[in-house]
Amino acid sequence: MSKLEKALEKAKQTRDTGTDADTVVSGRPAPAGPVCLDPDYVHTRICKLDEASMQKEGLLSPYCHPVIMEQFNLVKSKLIDRMNPDGYRSLLVASPKQDDGKTLTAVNLAISLTRDKTRTVMLIDTDFRRPSVTGYFGIEDGRGLYDHLSESVPLSELLINPGIPRLTILPAGTIKDHPADFLSGPAMHSFVTEVKKRYTDRFIIFDSPPLLAFSDGFELSSYVDGVLMVIRSQKTTSEDLKHALEILKGRRIFGTILNRVSKNGLPIKDYKKYYK
Numbered sequence: 563m564s565k566l567e568k569a570l571e572k573a574k575q576t577r578d579t580g581t582d583a584d585t586v587v588s589g590r591p592a593p594a595g596p597v598c599l600d601p602d603y604v605h606t607r608i609c610k611l612d613e614a615s616m617q618k619e620g621l622l623s624p625y626c627h628p629v630i631m632e633q634f635n636l637v638k639s640k641l642i643d644r645m646n647p648d649g650y651r652s653l654l655v656a657s658p659k660q661d662d663g664k665t666l667t668a669v670n671l672a673i674s675l676t677r678d679k680t681r682t683v684m685l686i687d688t689d690f691r692r693p694s695v696t697g698y699f700g701i702e703d704g705r706g707l708y709d710h711l712s713e714s715v716p717l718s719e720l721l722i723n724p725g726i727p728r729l730t731i732l733p734a735g736t737i738k739d740h741p742a743d744f745l746s747g748p749a750m751h752s753f754v755t756e757v758k759k760r761y762t763d764r765f766i767i768f769d770s771p772p773l774l775a776f777s778d779g780f781e782l783s784s785y786v787d788g789v790l791m792v793i794r795s796q797k798t799t800s801e802d803l804k805h806a807l808e809i810l811k812g813r814r815i816f817g818t819i820l821n822r823v824s825k826n827g828l829p830i831k832d833y834k835k836y837y838k
């Protein structure tokens with residue numbers, strides 16, 4: 563094979579797997595110390611950030627309540643503290659039942675992680691039962707992971723940057739049938755292996771369906787370094803939580819988040835009155 567043919571072949575492989583092709587960091591020499599990442603998205607589809615939708619959906623933004631921002635800062639810091647020493651980079655956001663707040667937590671955590679300019683995040687919608695990650699960003703549903711697994715659609719055609727620097731989304735895609743079979747199958751296995759190998763520095767967050775309703779959450783937990791468990795205030799019972807933790811027995815739990823605490827339960831109510 564000539565040099566040109568080899569180069570073309572390499573470019574084709576890169577394109578087909580979506581690897582390297584997703585983001586290209588500007589070609590400046592890397593300075594010493596933490597590197598601020600501001601990737602140029604070459605192949606990733608870039609969507610315009612819909613700030614009105616972000617606000618409506620309760621996403622972290624300059625307009626959200628500062629206490630919520632601070633709570634996510636705390637969650638992020640504690641999580642990094644737990645993950646960094648061991649080089650962990652992937653996590654599953656799970657909860658016992660539906661509507662506990664998994665997706666909103668996964669999305670806000672992803673946004674929070676990207677606010678430090680040294681970090682890039684990939685948020686993967688592995689909830690094939692009720693996909694909703696793109697909806698939170700006001701992006702229409704389209705092809706995604708399911709299409710990659712079932713029809714080998716290249717990742718480079720599926721990844722989306724929702725207008726937030728350093729954040730890449732992989733939507734769930736057009737789900738046909740037997741989602742659980744896909745999650746435990748060889749295609750999913752090689753997808754996860756490839757993504758982890760290719761993006762060693764990137765935080766990878768998986769969203770999931772309720773643990774008590776489907777086996778998907780358990781399947782997905784085998785691909786990640788650990789699980790973040792969401793508990794819904796005033797709704798998740800201790801029995802639900804016990805059952806969910808039994809399902810995940812043997813898996814690493816990074817921590818739990820108590821979601822939907824009432825306003826009266828917030829640590830500081832009149833934040834703006836006392837602090838800058």
Ligand SMILES: Nc1ncnc2c1ncn2[C@@H]1O[C@H](COP(=O)(O)OP(=O)(O)OP(=O)(O)O)[C@@H](O)[C@H]1O
Pocket residue numbers: 619620657659660661662663664665666667689692694770771772821822823
């Ligand atoms: N902390 C919160 N405060 C207010 N509303 C919230 C909060 N967390 C979640 N919600 C709302 O609750 C609903 C369900 O949230 P979300 O989609 O995150 O749940 P889920 O656990 O992912 O549900 P499913 O199991 O169906 O995927 C959404 O309308 C979301 O906006």
Ligand SMILES: [Mg+2]
Pocket residue numbers: 664665666689692694769770
């Ligand atoms: Mg969800």
